Amino acid sequence: DGGITQSPKYLFRKEGQNVTLSCEQNLNHDAMYWYRQDPGQGLRLIYYSQIVNDFQKGDIAEGYSVSREKKESFPLTVTSAQKNPTAFYLCASSVGQVMNTEAFFGQGTRLTVV
Amino acid sequence: KNEVEQSPQNLTAQEGEFITINCSYSVGISALHWLQQHPGGGIVSLFMLSSGKKKHGRLIATINIQEKHSSLHITASHPRDSAVYICAANRDDKIIFGKGTRLHILP
Numbered sequence: 001d002g003g004i005t006q007s008p009k010y011l012f013r014k015e016g017q018n019v020t021l022s023c024e025q026n027l028n029h030d031a032m033y034w035y036r037q038d039p040g041q042g043l044r045l046i047y048y049s050q051i052v053n054d055f056q057k058g059d060i061a062e063g064y065s066v067s068r069e070k071k072e073s074f075p076l077t078v079t080s081a082q083k084n085p086t087a088f089y090l091c092a093s094s095v096g097q098v099m100n101t102e103a104f105f106g107q108g109t110r111l112t113v114v
Numbered sequence: 115k116n117e118v119e120q121s122p123q124n125l126t127a128q129e130g131e132f133i134t135i136n137c138s139y140s141v142g143i144s145a146l147h148w149l150q151q152h153p154g155g156g157i158v159s160l161f162m163l164s165s166g167k168k169k170h171g172r173l174i175a176t177i178n179i180q181e182k183h184s185s186l187h188i189t190a191s192h193p194r195d196s197a198v199y200i201c202a203a204n205r206d207d208k209i210i211f212g213k214g215t216r217l218h219i220l221p
Contacts, residue, residue: 033209035211040213041213042116042118042200042210042211042212042213042214043200043202043211044211045208045209048208058208088155090155090157092157102147102159102162103147103159103162103209104159105149105156105157105158105159106156107154107155107156108154108155108156108157110155
């Protein structure tokens with residue numbers, strides 16, 4: 001079955017450590033996105049990539065980094081520079097640019113920094 | 115003020131009731147999504163529409179471009195419909211998300 005896989009589902013890290021969240025898709029989608037969700041707020045865009053080896057900052061990119069070396073994979077690193085990293089992180093993908101295409105979402109990773 | 119506003123924020127209803135969740139947006143958009151997020155957190159896309167009406171099973175989504183308004187209806191609601199429903203609008207090369215409506219259907 002085609003879809004988006006995020007791993008792990010739950011992640012705990014000590015303050016000051018970098019952590020990388022995995023996102024893999026086998027839908028042959030060009031575009032991939034990372035969102036952050038906090039209680040009582042809508043999803044906010046961290047980074048997005050519309051093609052391999054290219055990515056752009058979203059609205060809240062500070063303290064995060066990404067790479068897009070393969071079409072299927074778009075890992076997100078939460079660095080120690082991110083002041084409030086505890087959150088729910090969602091990865092999404094779409095066929096082409098976001099405009100007029102359906103987006104598919106992963107199951108999310110809940111990151112807790114202690 | 116958010117560019118995408120949903121109402122109500124929370125909704126509790128009895129099984130079998132007809133449910134309506136509203137979404138208003140203040141910007142020009144190319145399409146609008148309705149998403150469902152279950153307690154585990156994963157999100158499923160229910161509808162993507164740019165005009166008119168779409169139906170899938172007990173779910174119906176409508177959009178009025180002139181009024182910048184969309185509704186999601188659930189007929190014969192069931193406890194398994196309990197989830198957070200999120201409205202999201204395509205604008206330029208981004209999606210703008212509403213804060214979601216938490217729906218709880220009582221048996």
